[in-house]
Amino acid sequence: MANVLTPDICVIGAGSGGLSVAAAAAAFGVDVVLIEKGLMGGDCLNYGCVPSKALIAAGKAAQANVKGEKFGVHAGTPPTIEFAEANDHVRNVIAAIEPHDSQERFEGLGVTVLRDEARFTAPDTVVSGETEIKARRFVVATGSSALVPPIPGLDGVPYLTNETLFELREKPDHLVIIGGGPIGLEMAQAHRRLGAKVTVFEAAKALGKDDAELAGVVLAQLKSDGVEILEETGVEAVSETDAGVTVKGKTKSGEEIEVSASHLLVAAGRRPNVDNLGLEQAGIDFDRRGIKVDKGLRTTNRKVYAIGDVAGGLQFTHVAGYQAGLVIRSILFRLPIAMNDDVVPWVTYTSPELGHVGLSEADALKKHGDKIKVLTAEYDRNDRALAEGETIGKLKLIAGPGGRLLGADIVGAQAGEIVNLLSLAVSKKMAMKDLAGFISPYPTLGELVRRAAISYYADAPKNVWVRRAIGLLRKFG
């Protein structure tokens, strides 16, 4: 080997997780090697969160015309949409964020950055190009890729994944999407609003990981936008046509559905990036869900941690970031750490947005039985929502024993922003008395949280002991 490096920490993958570990370790003056075989910034910056949210914003702008009608703002003619310019916006947003994740910035922080594939050759050794790295600790943060299901014919047709979708400069005439999860539905709505015809095939229930009632509100909006959603319809075959592709699906009841379209997007879930990593040589166990880690994010090789999408748990940028923080505590300060999925929020950025944190109603029921209470507040009773014309939406708080907030689900405008407050409340183990007892500025959508929490005490005025106490206190003048 031409070079041998012996840093304290070697991080594989410069995406959401790996970059956070490298930046934090470097800030403490620790010697770090960061290895990236593709683009700095990983999926989130280049093929995931950033381009998808930028395209969603373009879709929202296209919708503004329609939305204005109820305010008496009639724009006249429908807007013309230049898809290439929407794509320019996507590229510009990536370019604006890119410097933050760049090799130059990380080298400036004191990190040694290698731009080649990394693979373990022994339990304490990684090789990347001509360099051998023997580190005290390794962090594998290699992410995930689009899972391409073994559907007959799929190999033989041109299809898009999240790695190629954001390169389109021309509006697809008709986009068929395999998968009604967050990727499928966010992209379905954005493309529909930018003028494409869109059909989604979903083998099970669309947005199946979220509260079914609130997910239903999102699906109703997508359908009214004109997105065709075929639930419980698995794709069974795909073939190429002169104009694009034909997708054949079968419903649960056995009905066959065939749709011909210009473009096909595969958004059928993710598979962990474990290939060619030499995990066997390092004694690191993995399966099709990803690298196996314990609560402390250690793999079966005690020198090696795994974080982010490759670790097989919840797959979000903020989870990769949260895990990076835990791993830093463990490696640098030798503090005990434990990953806690019960405090993780997520948001699907459709209109309306769909947010979640903590335990779902179903999980809370399993854990606490009839000791839980579900408290709700509706957007159409919130003054700000009325003023904004954003009356479609609902908040659910799941209160456990003693009124503790176990979880929350919300659908509606700005749901993602409201989840921030709820995420803090869940992680700090707050109770309904906390959520009912703070001052929320009027008029805001955040008042929905107080309104739902106050309903926990709805029976208090009728409580005989409360009434007796009031009567007694009155006697003191």
Ligand SMILES: Cc1cc2nc3c(=O)[nH]c(=O)nc-3n(C[C@H](O)[C@H](O)[C@H](O)COP(=O)(O)OP(=O)(O)OC[C@H]3O[C@@H](n4cnc5c(N)ncnc54)[C@H](O)[C@@H]3O)c2cc1C
């Ligand atoms: C379309 C889409 C939209 C999304 N939207 C959101 C969202 O709005 N919010 C959210 O929280 N999450 C979102 N996600 C999920 C989010 O992108 C991921 O959870 C996040 O990027 C995971 O970070 P990571 O560090 O685990 O992996 P990544 O960010 O993918 O980084 C892994 C890096 O490792 C590199 N690598 C892999 N193997 C090797 C190797 N052998 N040697 C060297 N380098 C290697 C890869 O090239 C890559 O750069 C979205 C995902 C997609 C696909």
Ligand SMILES: NC(=O)c1ccc[n+]([C@@H]2O[C@H](COP(=O)([O-])OP(=O)(O)OC[C@H]3O[C@@H](n4cnc5c(N)ncnc54)[C@H](O)[C@@H]3O)[C@@H](O)[C@H]2O)c1
């Ligand atoms: N807003 C966000 O935070 C955001 C946005 C996008 C993605 N993500 C992350 O990326 C992950 C992956 O997203 P995703 O939407 O690809 O995955 P997903 O697993 O949530 O959804 C994929 C869907 O495809 C369906 N499917 C699979 N094979 C099929 C077939 N043959 N025919 C029809 N349907 C089929 C599945 O039933 C499933 O519902 C998410 O779980 C999330 O962690 C997050």
